[in-house]
Amino acid sequence: MKALSSYLTPVRACGAWLLMTLTGGGAACAQAPQEATQDRMVAKVNGAPILVSDLKQVTDAQTQGIRYQFADDPTKLANEMAAVKLNALDTLIDCQLLADEFYKIGGVMKPEFLEQDLTQIIQMGFRGDREAFMADLAQNGLALEKFRELRERILIMNVMRARIAGTVEVTEESLQEHYEKNLRRWSGPGKVKLHTVTISKKTADARSVADSLHTKLADGGDFEEIARKSSADSHATRGGEWNWLDPTDLTGTVSEVVLATKQGEISEVIEQLDAFIIVRVDDRQEGDPKPFESVKNEVTKSLMDEVSKGRIAERMIHLRAAADIQRMGAD
Structure with missing residues (x-):
């Protein structure tokens, strides 16, 4: 059974099962549930609050998975735990910035799409056992609606990253150049x-x-x-x-x-x-580099990832610079 935390970790690409429609109308960014309104704010992004509970639930879910994954490697565990805590607030800020961008271009995350996402998670991660899924939610201290909200933020973030990255085309010349530039990687x-x-x-x-x-x-x-x-x-x-x-x-x-x-x-x-x-x-x-043709697929993926990440990083720099971001501290 797949760890619940894996569904609360933003990734660069969105799954094929996630659908996004663009319409002429905008929508307000997903807000925290009513019971969290008394939480202390740790940041505000273009007026939208990021709360202690948001930060805690994301970090708790991710660190639980990390504790399981690196239980036999204390050094790696400590490094991964520190990285999660260090990057959690930045991740949530980026989520909000991309959500703002999503709605500006008329993005709509329809309820049926979120339901489809939830069904997919239960099917793939819990073998279709909804009760096991709900028990895992309870074990992580998450209400179903809060999980949906967090998933919505992450799905929107992934959709926007994929949209910003766009289609990456590579040539034989650029692949050869990338291979030569990173020979040690293929050795x-x-x-x-x-x-x-x-x-x-x-x-x-x-x-x-x-x-x-x-x-x-x-x-x-x-x-x-x-x-x-x-x-x-x-x-x-x-x-x-x-x-x-x-x-x-x-x-x-x-x-x-x-x-x-x-x-x-x-x-x-x-x-x-x-x-x-x-x-x-x-x-x-040093090991000998593998022949270009034998690693061409790896080189292609590496170059496409590098270009995509570069486009996303450039866009995020612009969005952060243009946004009103106030940090109140996460401690």
Whole structure:
């Protein structure tokens, strides 16, 4: 069964099942339910309020899904949770700006379209079980009408993003240029040599120990000596040294950190389910780029996404500049 939070996360493209009609008349932007009118405002966009309850319900729904998705990766979990909270208000502001634009051009989100959206969610996410859907709503502290309102905002946002992005046409020349410009993206992960220090969470004050060792290493401490004395992994007797390896063979966040860490640098402390890990990337062998024809579909999608995002970003800059946006603070 699909997590309810996935239906409260704005995405760039709208589904084919979402219908939008353009008529000659405008409409007022969807407002918060009556029971939320006493909420403190965290922002006002062209006179329309964004309330604490709006912010809380969006962040709660998204963070619940993130907690489930990254339960075994505390570092990734912490980063994703921070990103949601940091971006939530901006997302709601953008939702309102795009809703204003939607209604200016005569957009109408008919009730039957929202009902079709709800039916689709129940069918695809809850195998047609409306009772299971309603139970999930209750578990998330959402009334059905509030869920509809949030979905309406998100659907309008996605419709407008798709409209702004428009049709993207690419040429063989532009694809080849995009491929050459981003060769590393089409290359294999290559190989890396690294050293690690691993502190088991069974160690007393494990986090403090890991932070202290990281400080020593960052200040020029002997990595191999520290690994031999303090590391709990199977490479400790070799001073934390690993043989050449494919970084994608490492687990989750460790792999991502290794790929992002420059040669000769020491990573931040990486929190895993049962340990804290510090990595030093000693050397790299870059992977060979895949032939253009073998990744042409990926290159095409990448270039089209880049153009679409650029158009949307440019339009949002214009809309924000032209709007009356007042932020009262989300804390």
